[in-house]
Amino acid sequence: MSHWLTPEEWTAVRLSLVVATTAMLASLPFGLAVALLLARGRFWGKSLLDAAVHLPLILPPVVTGYLLLVGFGRRGPIGQFLYEWFGIVFSFRWTGAALACAVMGFPLMVRAIRLSIEAVDRKLEAAAGTLGANPAWVFLVVTLPLCLPGILAGMILCFAKAMGEFGATITFVSNIPGETQTLPSAIYTFTQVPGGETGAMRLTLISIAISVAALFLSEVMARLVGRRIAVE
Amino acid sequence: MTEPVLDIAVRHKLGDFLLDASFRSQGRLTALFGASGSGKTSLVNVIGGLIRPQSGHVRVEGETLVDTARGVVLPPHRRRLGYVFQEARLFPHLTVRQNLLFGHWFVPRALRKPAELDMVLDLLGIGHLLKRRPGALSGGEKQRVAIGRALLAQPRLLLMDEPLAALDEARKAEILPHIERLRDEVGIPIVYVSHALTEVARLATTVVVVEAGRVGACGPTAEILSRLDLASRPGAPEASTLLAAEVVDFDEAFGLARLATPAGEFAIARGALRAGQRLRVRIMASDVMLGLAPPEGTSALNILPGRIAEIGERSGEGGSTVHLRLDCAGEALVVRLTAKSAANLALAVGKPVYAIVKSVSVETP
Known part of the structure; x- marks a missing residue:
């Protein structure tokens, strides 16, 4: 591949994959927890949490990116706290791109996982309880495996969203080649300079290939899992 | 324990x-x-x-x-x-x-x-x-x-x-x-x-x-x-007698098994039973007929002598039926008759009677 991609383009592809994978994996535990809360929890402010999770889906991505800049920037209240206590910096780093992608993909992930948790037959969990499993074990060996297809779907959706994220990322961490320039940003840059059409087309084709590959992989995994969890 | x-x-x-x-x-x-x-x-x-x-x-x-x-x-x-x-x-x-x-x-x-x-x-x-x-x-x-x-x-x-x-x-x-x-x-x-x-x-x-x-x-x-008071309640299931039975022998020619029960011997029309097999038989109260003398010339194969042990309250639509409990060799047998039959036979506690049960009416649940 490196024969027909310039080093800069290759960097953008690699960066995009790293950012999307990081976003997907880092948001998974939070996504699971929030989905579980929304599916099973009964608490005050549940609809508020639901709305907050879905916000990035409705807001213009630029707005989300700007809010991230305000909150997680070097001077922002959360950004400052994270830097001082953990040494984590988001602004104008690839980690910031991953954060923007994770936030944008989060509602999709939570939605898919939540639906699959709600679809789990509670009677099976009750049966597991009568067989001596405490609630933690019931979750691990009954609930979690049964909503595995939903978790996989949520991860793939989050990954796909992260691969395509543009507005929030460019607003939050700008468009720095080698650091925050993901595939969409690189394509955008190509379209802004004369003679960039061929580069834009190359990256577009790669973008399509990655998306199709992700979709194909999710289909294969869903089929594997689905065969195991044949519906009774 | x-x-x-x-x-x-x-x-x-x-x-x-x-x-x-x-x-x-x-x-x-x-x-x-x-x-x-x-x-x-x-x-x-x-x-x-x-x-x-x-x-x-x-x-x-x-x-x-x-x-x-x-x-x-x-x-x-x-x-x-x-x-x-x-x-x-x-x-x-x-x-x-x-x-x-x-x-x-x-x-x-x-x-x-x-x-x-x-x-x-x-x-x-x-x-x-x-x-x-x-x-x-x-x-x-x-x-x-x-x-x-x-x-x-x-x-x-x-x-x-x-x-x-x-x-x-x-x-x-x-x-x-x-x-x-x-x-x-x-x-x-x-x-x-x-x-x-x-x-x-x-x-x-x-x-x-x-x-x-x-x-x-x-x-x-x-x-x-076999409780009479339960059976006479509205909506209650039909009263019945439950007996522990053992297969004595099986008559291949007629497909009839002979059972020994504490209340006496029964012939029942159920295939595929072998001698020595233990089972439960159930006789619905309404499947039992009563006679004051051992009947002759009847098709029923099971005729058990007994005494009336208890007569229940009249029940059913307009009090048309009555449940009775017989004592057959120490074992209870419940019977449901019309109130009229009970009156015709002048049934009273202690009176000796003969219970008649068709073989096909003996169920093996």
């Missing part, structure tokens, strides 16, 4: 429905019998820990599971009860083998009986299913696996909540013998919820009649089925 197998007294309000039930049972298989909505499933859920009663206690073989006065309410996973539901509730993501061993994993290692799996496979005839997944099983197979799974959790009590209700007659017939073996060969007491009198008559050693959240009656199966 002096402790009752099951000792329950609970009060629990569910909306408009009040469950206020108490009973003690010493039986190997205690049937909770009642119409749909009578509260028997709520009662079993209280035992199983799926409902937390507002007040009362539940003790199994002397061990307290619930005692609200002392603030004891064990969570379901610490009760060590096997629960078989109406639908099998097998885990679809696990194989039959993993399903069976699910509860086994949670038994403390020191208490695990290693030979248990083979015993259960043999008892339920499910050895050939081990590698399959629940989706590939028939309804009857699923339910047998569910019973095996509950047994392998090494419970101190097995709760079965209408385990056959969702199955057709053929599947029921496939499972019933396994439950009988379970009752007779495995030392685990069973609580069996059912609204089907035939199942109760065949399986139960003790019957608890549940009516509108209360215990209407509790006692040995034969006694409860």
Whole structure:
């Protein structure tokens, strides 16, 4: 591949994959927890949490990116706290791109996982309880495996969203080649300079290939899992 | 053992429905019998820990599971009860083998009986299913696996909540013998919820009649089925006599088996019985005729001499029928006659009579 991609383009592809994978994996535990809360929890402010999770889906991505800049920037209240206590910096780093992608993909992930948790037959969990499993074990060996297809779907959706994220990322961490320039940003840059059409087309084709590959992989995994969890 | 197998007294309000039930049972298989909505499933859920009663206690073989006065309410996973539901509730993501061993994993290692799996496979005839997944099983197979799974959790009590209700007659017939073996060969007491009198008559050693959240009656199966006061209640199931029987011989030419029962000998028209086989027979009260003298020239094969032991209240539409209990060689036999027949024969307690039962009317539940 490196024969027909310039080093800069290759960097953008690699960066995009790293950012999307990081976003997907880092948001998974939070996504699971929030989905579980929304599916099973009964608490005050549940609809508020639901709305907050879905916000990035409705807001213009630029707005989300700007809010991230305000909150997680070097001077922002959360950004400052994270830097001082953990040494984590988001602004104008690839980690910031991953954060923007994770936030944008989060509602999709939570939605898919939540639906699959709600679809789990509670009677099976009750049966597991009568067989001596405490609630933690019931979750691990009954609930979690049964909503595995939903978790996989949520991860793939989050990954796909992260691969395509543009507005929030460019607003939050700008468009720095080698650091925050993901595939969409690189394509955008190509379209802004004369003679960039061929580069834009190359990256577009790669973008399509990655998306199709992700979709194909999710289909294969869903089929594997689905065969195991044949519906009774 | 002096402790009752099951000792329950609970009060629990569910909306408009009040469950206020108490009973003690010493039986190997205690049937909770009642119409749909009578509260028997709520009662079993209280035992199983799926409902937390507002007040009362539940003790199994002397061990307290619930005692609200002392603030004891064990969570379901610490009760060590096997629960078989109406639908099998097998885990679809696990194989039959993993399903069976699910509860086994949670038994403390020191208490695990290693030979248990083979015993259960043999008892339920499910050895050939081990590698399959629940989706590939028939309804009857699923339910047998569910019973095996509950047994392998090494419970101190097995709760079965209408385990056959969702199955057709053929599947029921496939499972019933396994439950009988379970009752007779495995030392685990069973609580069996059912609204089907035939199942109760065949399986139960003790019957608890549940009516509108209360215990209407509790006692040995034969006694409860033949109670005249229960039978005369509106909507009550037909009274019947339950007898333990042993096959004496089988007449191939006529397809007729001769049975010895405590009440006397019976000929019954049921194929495929072998000499020495033990079974229960049930005779509906309305299938018995009475005569003052031994009848001659009748087609009925079973004529038992007895005495009238009890005459019940008149019941039925407009008080048209009456239940009677006969004493046949020390064994009770219930009879339902029209009030007019009873008057015509001038029946009174102590009067000798002959009970006439058609062979085809003797059921083997």
